[in-house]
């Protein structure tokens with residue numbers, strides 16, 4: 001009866017990995033709206049209309065003694081140690097694990113939120129592309145249907161140009177996938193700096209070669225300053241587009257800052273070497289929601305690659321299996337570039353590049369193996 005109540009917010013890679021390990025004694029409640037994991041690292045495939053298997057949360061948690069409440073947290077009462085949910089309930093905790101992840105950041109670019117699709121709306125983009133292709137040929141770019149408007153059937157849309165904003169890993173994977181799956185569309189990737197500019201020379205060149213081979217137009221040094229119904233305004237001029245997908249960057253979920261948890265200027269929670277909030281030690285923050293700095297490795301980037309080990313580590317902390325500080329070294333960076341190509345970039349433990357890469361089928365298979373291992377590692 002007097003068992004301590006652990007409440008975990010979010011069933012992403014971090015939250016789910018923590019829950020699967022911490023729920024040994026039936027005192028863990030996981031709060032997240034979805035019945036199947038979001039599986040964000042495959043959202044570019046969903047965007048391109050490819051079938052993606054998303055494991056059920058219940059399956060990952062089977063036999064782990066975790067109660068899953070399918071709801072959203074709307075407020076945190078840090079003083080009263082309770083979470084308010086969108087179904088009207090309140091859940092009390094002794095220990096809170098905050099793992100609400102991140103979401104698309106619009107950077108205050110005028111028109112972006114109204115006229116561009118965030119990657120979170122992957123399924124809508126896929127439907128929009130399908131509707132346009134059902135409606136006719138690629139010859140005539142058609143009317144732009146603004147995100148959020150419902151009518152799809154009978155649309156006069158024709159395939160035209162899709163612009164992917166963002167030259168990071170998400171933008172690259174999206175552009176490659178869209179170009180391969182929808183060859184009748186013109187795909188452009190648009191970024192303020194360089195596309196894949198952080199990779200080794202071999203890695204960077206491979207990304208560009210594959211994108212060009214798929215017919216993707218590459219627009220570098222073209223920071224987007226506005227989005228409208230006809231396309232993008234950039235620092236290098238206009239780029240017409242019928243459909244814009246925004247993959248420029250992510251920002252942490254705002255609930256932590258709103259509740260009064262100590263956060264960085266970017267909104268990530270400030271945590272100690274055990275991933276505990278520095279302002280509220282009964283709250284752990286993991287995944288994209290936290291700014292985690294590891295001695296010798298540096299401040300971790302947002303990513304499944306960093307979120308998953310944090311969840312695994314915290315599961316051990318919460319069940320008393322470790323009291324060591326969180327340790328982490330990088331091993332590789334990996335991209336899918338459509339269904340036939342990939343890039344496996346070898347890196348140092350601090351995320352800096354090695355010159356070596358795997359490309360072609362080897363790169364593709366390496367990425368496929370990582371995707372599989374992510375799902376297996378959740379348990």
Ligand SMILES: Cc1cc2nc3c(=O)[nH]c(=O)nc-3n(C[C@H](O)[C@H](O)[C@H](O)COP(=O)(O)OP(=O)(O)OC[C@H]3O[C@@H](n4cnc5c(N)ncnc54)[C@H](O)[C@@H]3O)c2cc1C
Pocket residue numbers: 009010011012013014015031032033034038040041042043044071072073074099100101102119169170173253286287288289302303304305306307334
């Ligand atoms: C297309 C794409 C490809 C990517 N590829 C890679 C890759 O190859 N490698 C890599 O390392 N990273 C990749 N990433 C980044 C990676 O997906 C994220 O960094 C990772 O998902 C963060 O995990 P997380 O557990 O912190 O949060 P998330 O995965 O964002 O999960 C957040 C959880 O919180 C839940 N939630 C949100 N709001 C509420 C609320 N109010 N109440 C309750 N629950 C809530 C969500 O439903 C979800 O369950 C990619 C991202 C995208 C978009």
